[in-house]
Amino acid sequence: MIKAEHISKTFQNVKALDDVSFQISKGEIVCLIGPSGSGKSTLCRCINGLEIPDSGNIYIEGKQIDYTDQKQAAEARSKTGFVFQHFNLFPHMSVMDNMILAPMKTLHMSREEAITKARELLSRVGLADKEEAYPKKLSGGQKQRVAIARSLMMNPQIMLFDEPTSALDPEMVMEVLEVMKQLAFEGMTMVVVTHEMGFAKEIASRIVFLEEGKIIEENTPDLFFSQPQTKRAQDFLKKVLY
């Protein structure tokens, strides 16, 4: 469904991604893990064109995407939803307005239609009573659940999560992971950049381990966590698994 070929990206002399190739098929849930600065977020952002790779190609459903071309970028983004570490809700709009803005403007949904859909999604993420609230009044976990619901409004076929729980207080991590788990069970194709090893182990169909801009190891969660093949993955797991 998504294929990334030979992606390289350098930020001010730091190689964030070094000739990385990656693919994901429909219904798969891929967790990207690795130490900070390993390039996992950059890879996730390249898929959605939030970063433009210096070299390499991105294919979505077999079609090569040039994200510098507005039309192609829009078409590619209509298939993907993106969830940010810092939620990025629009602070000057109520939860409901956050939800319905893009569907109305981009998908030309009618207001009533958008509101009906928004209410349905909000109750799915357990926030049916918050549609009038402004983001400032929500907890981190609630904000992230609204953000997930907001991107689901656009009917994405693939959801990209860039460290969705890293900015949350520990007691709020669960509620967000639960929503993601529910999505996973419904068969959503997902790319998740995460530090939540337990979550990755439970729901991933595949683990991709990156370090210093390269994919070091790729395996099923069972094998990856029980018998990591590479020294680097072994070292990493030793540090993060308590």
Place this chain on the structure above:
Amino acid sequence: MDIQEYFGKCLEIASNPENYKTLLIGAVYSLIVASIAWVMGIVLGIIGASLKLNKNKFLRFLGNCYVELIRGTPMLLQILFFYLIMPTLITLITGNAFRVNKFVVGTIAIGINSGAYSTELIRSGIIGIDAGQWEAAMSLNLSHWDMMRYVILPQAFKQVVPPMVSEYITLIKDSSLLSTIGAVELLYSAQIMGANYYNYLFPLMMAGVFYLVMTFVISSIAKKVERRLAESD
């Protein structure tokens, strides 16, 4: 003339209600000049900011030229340019005598000047918006126009209101520069009055009070508006 006479003269000016009326009319002119120039500046500022933030290199260059040229030269010189040089040039080019109204030219000069400062205020309001907001709008596939219209500009607007108000207050004071080209606004009315009575103490101090009242009222209103805007966050 001793000091008693000096202050006695003051009382004489102060006891004539006509004098207050003269200053009040001057103040109204000052306020009109500042207001029109301010609005002009906002319009030019929006244009200037979109030039400076444009992808097109040449347009960015134009925006930079405007801001640097205006900010790098005295406002008084700009006023004199529009009053003394521009009409002459137009006369020479068209061959018809081109006469200008002091207030009109002066307001245009101040407006163009203010536009350069507003450009920077609006530009910094826009680039001050968190990158995450742009990215979220982008990932939701909003068009550039919708992104600006619904996400970026409303947030930038809130950022820009307080400095825009202080720009307005600055303009009320700067409008006094038009006294140099003989436009009878508040300061020049006071000067004329002082010259008539051979005593400047009361007219100039009173003009100062008028400026103070205008700026104080505006900043009080602005504070209320700001509080209102902050509530909707």
